[in-house]
Amino acid sequence: MPGLAPAASANQGPQGMQLAMSAERLVAILWNTAISGMLKGAISDDSLGTGSGPLNDLATESVSGALFGKTDSSLVSQIVSELDAHRAAMPSDRASPPRAPLPSTMANVLGMSVPSDVQGTSGALGATIAGAVSFAKSIWPYIAKSARSLQVSPIALLAQSALETGWGSSTPDNNIFGIKEHDNLPATKDATTEEQSGSVISTIANFSAYPSVAQSTTDYTNLVMTHFRSAIGSSSISRFAAALQNNGYATDSSYANKIVEIAHSPFMEDVLRALGIEETVP
Numbered sequence: 173m174p175g176l177a178p179a180a181s182a183n184q185g186p187q188g189m190q191l192a193m194s195a196e197r198l199v200a201i202l203w204n205t206a207i208s209g210m211l212k213g214a215i216s217d218d219s220l221g222t223g224s225g226p227l228n229d230l231a232t233e234s235v236s237g238a239l240f241g242k243t244d245s246s247l248v249s250q251i252v253s254e255l256d257a258h259r260a261a262m263p264s265d266r267a268s269p270p271r272a273p274l275p276s277t278m279a280n281v282l283g284m285s286v287p288s289d290v291q292g293t294s295g296a297l298g299a300t301i302a303g304a305v306s307f308a309k310s311i312w313p314y315i316a317k318s319a320r321s322l323q324v325s326p327i328a329l330l331a332q333s334a335l336e337t338g339w340g341s342s343t344p345d346n347n348i349f350g351i352k353e354h355d356n357l358p359a360t361k362d363a364t365t366e367e368q369s370g371s372v373i374s375t376i377a378n379f380s381a382y383p384s385v386a387q388s389t390t391d392y393t394n395l396v397m398t399h400f401r402s403a404i405g406s407s408s409i410s411r412f413a414a415a416l417q418n419n420g421y422a423t424d425s426s427y428a429n430k431i432v433e434i435a436h437s438p439f440m441e442d443v444l445r446a447l448g449i450e451e452t453v454p
Contacts, residue, residue: 299339304439305446307340311348312447314389321393323405325454327444328412329392331435335427345381349392350422353378357391367423408454409435 299307308330315333319326336350337343345360353359359378366375382388396403396416403415413428421427434440435453444451 299334299341299439301439301442301446303341304334304339304443307334307337308443309447310340311385311389312449314386318389318393322396322403324403324412325409325451327435327440327451327453328406328409328431330443331409331431331440332413332416334434334440335430343385344379346385346388347379347382348385348388351380351388351392351395353380354395357381367425370425 311333312326312330315329316326319329322329333348334340337348340348344362345358350364358381360381361376362379364375364377364379365372366377367373380388380391382391400416400419400421402419403412406412406415410428410432413431416422416431417424417428424430440453
């Protein structure tokens with residue numbers, strides 16, 4: 173929806189919109205308080221003549237709103253995460269749900285952080301819930317189609333892609349599965365890490381380049397069907413991930429475990445819930 177911060181478009185449904193609007197109001201309070209404080213040291217109302225006070229107030233609100241809208245989408249996303257976690261923790265009995273006071277001071281807003289139960293295991297990937305939801309939403313149609321072809325859970329593919337891209341924070345050339353150059357397909361060089369004899373080293377490798385996420389996912393599907401056939405039809409994410417690792421998909425000896433941890437993390441639950449996806453994690 174035009175004009176809304178990423179957090180607003182990422183959270184689905186009326187409750188998500190309410191959270192985003194609450195977050196926007198909090199950030200507007202922050203800017204209004206900051207600008208009002210600066211104006212106290214400027215020209216006084218008396219010096220500007222009768223009626224200048226209300227005009228200054230209108231100007232303050234206008235400037236704070238403009239600054240907020242252009243510069244604080246990340247802070248809005250962070251606040252939405254906090255409010256969403258608080259909402260999820262509330263009792264399911266809605267007859268008389270307890271309501272904790274919303275933070276309304278600059279100190280409270282600036283002191284906010286995403287709680288550990290929302291970050292989950294994949295929080296180590298450096299993703300915000302809003303960014304992760306946006307990424308998952310953009311690739312879900314393609315990985316769902318691939319999962320049907322491979323007869324596995326689409327959450328397995330989402331978890332693997334989250335691991336390879338940091339929940340969408342790095343997707344060079346639409347390569348969302350970290351696929352190395354193969355079969356003379358277009359490729360680009362990129363920095364990566366490899367595990368050799370138990371040690372992790374930094375290196376440069378050639379990675380496949382794709383004109384779209386759809387083609388990236390199609391190539392991934394063909395790659396698994398051709399070189400990782402034992403992963404096809406896996407009844408659980410752990411079996412699927414183990415089949416990839418055992419057949420050399422990655423050099424990381426913890427690759428399969430990382431995919432499983434992301435798939436079963438509270439963070440993944442938050443992402444799927446925000447998208448309205450009711451898939452069971454096998």
